Amino acid sequence: MRKEIIVALAGSPNVGKSTLFNVLTGARQKVANWPGTTVERKEGIVEHGEYRIRIIDLPGTYSLTAKSIEEAIARNFIVYEKPDVTIVIVDALALEKSLYLALQVMELTDKVILVLNKMDLADRRGIHIHVKALEKRLGVPIVQTIAVKGVGVKDLVKKILELSIGEAPSKPYKLKYEGLDEYLAPLITSLKRTEILKQFSRKWVAIKILEGDRDIANTISKSGNSEILSIAVKVKDRIKEKTGLEAEVLIVSKRYDEITHILDGVVSYEKVSSEIFTSKIDSLIMHSIFGIPMMFLIFGIMFLIVFSINIGFPLNLIFSSLGLTEWALIIEEYSLSSLLEGFFGYLGVQIANALTFLNTPSWLISLIVDGVIAGIGTVLSFFPLIFLAFLFLGALEDSGYLARAAYISDRILRRISLSGKAFVPLIFGLGCNVPAVLATRILENENERKLTAILAPLIP
Known part of the structure; x- marks a missing residue:
């Protein structure tokens, strides 16, 4: 029988925690909710020799001060469940911000591994981290990874085993709060x-x-x-x-x-041409005047592509207004929803003909064709819309724009007790309530998710 090692995976949103979890555990995952909450709980298994490593993906949070249910879950698991190892993922592109959570975790447990993720992007942007010096100052093992490519994952598993059996030294730095x-x-x-x-x-x-x-x-x-x-x-x-x-x-x-x-002295910066270009884009999309119009333009293009591919709207209206009625009809006819509707309509007719040939009672034919097949078709017609919406959301999040859009809209949405990130599901509410409500899953706070889910269907 394999020896079990319990590992907690902690990190702020957008540091690559979910990517690393998926790379580590592959298909061996179990998804449920944390007891008494609607917050998703993911567990995965990694088997290595005589060891069975059970990895629990804690909710993404910026702090361990329990002001939200996610923060309370993350902290309480570390304190009360006492995992053998706690992995804290930090973003090499935003080391200062990421270490804020890591140092709070190190206040609660000595069994900590720090994962420096996105090291390739940091190098490209001229950010050089002296890992050995940082490891010495923090007093915990550090593993460098590129989660999206699976780089460093084997080293991480090895370090988990070493720390759990006491072979890797770990004496975490403790915050001093000088002057308090x-x-x-x-x-x-x-x-x-x-x-x-x-x-x-x-x-x-x-x-x-x-x-x-x-x-x-x-x-x-x-x-x-x-x-x-x-x-x-x-x-x-x-x-x-x-x-x-x-x-x-x-x-x-x-x-x-x-x-x-x-x-101090651990991180050095070097100006690179790509960084200068990125800074110029940042200054444009974060501009106090042009930032909001740019945000509406980007989400407008996303909205146009997603809904045009799925139902033809609003591209069909644009073509109709330009006098291109024939093209508008083609767009509607060959949209994914129309194609699915046509397929299930054809399937229903064929099954109805086959059942009629077999002298099946009319009520049973109606139940199968109008009930089961039509019902499945209706449900599946939402799938392309939801898939495309989350595909674009993922692309925007990976590019870093989602965080910037949230920052831009935060000042406006704070007036109705929402954070800037709630802008995304509210935008989807302009087109369809289903992806709008599902998109609330990107919000970290449960109360905010509920309020946004209530407001999204009210968007005209």
Whole structure:
């Protein structure tokens, strides 16, 4: 019987986590939901010699402060399930931002492997990372990968085995939060008098309270120690008075200060021609004036292609308005939906003729032809639309434009309690509600997914 190793796969959205998970596990995957939630849970198996590695793909999250269900799931799995190894994937193109999550994971467990993904793109853009120096400063093993090409996957599996059996050294860097001790002291003193949340360090709990961690606050409140939360309010007021910053902002800035210190001398940059070209494109699509028109143009082209291929609309209307009625009819006739409808119509007629020849009762013929076959045809007619929509979404996400479009539209959508990323499913709502609702899966927050799914069908 193989020895089982439990591995948690953590990472921020868009770092290549899902790609690496698929490359590692192949077809040996099981998809379900995390208990009591609608958040998808993926598990995969890798067999290597006498070992059976079970990999759990944690929800993509930027932080481990439980303000959303995804953040709570990721953190609670690491703390309570105690995986043998936790892999944190970081984007070599955005190392500073990616390390923000990695350092928080390293606060909770010593069994950490850091995966530097997209190393080929980093080299192309003139970003040079001195991996050995970074490994020494962070105190954890680092594996370089190019997930889309499967590069580095064998090295990662080997490192998982070494770390799980104690052959690979791992002494993770712990965040110091310099300058916060005077503010944390009253909270730490109060927490030491209680038995709650003993699995965490008192300093870590104090920081999470100040960050507004809902899980921690609820646990303290239910334990009858509400006075700790009252002390936290006073500490927050003191921080605001002395620094002019909210407690949460100050804590985040302290983390980034430490990340900057860690990366000092570890990352070097070189100007390359492709980077200059990319910067020019970035400046155009992120422009304060031209950014939004560019976004509507890009999504408009996507909308035009997806729906024209599937149902002929709105290309048929464009051709009709130009007086090209014959071409408009051809586009409608040879759209994927029309072809599927024609196929199932033909199939229904042939089966009806065959059943009539066999003296089948008319009610049974109607049930099979008008019910089963027509029903399957109707359901399958949505497939090309959904497939094409997600194909384009994947292309936009891989190109990095989806994150930029979310940033551009964030300011507008914040007014209705949505993030900029909700723009994508809302855009699909202009054409069809089915891909619009399905596209809400790209949103990390469950409440945001629900609100967007409710709003999408209301788009005219």
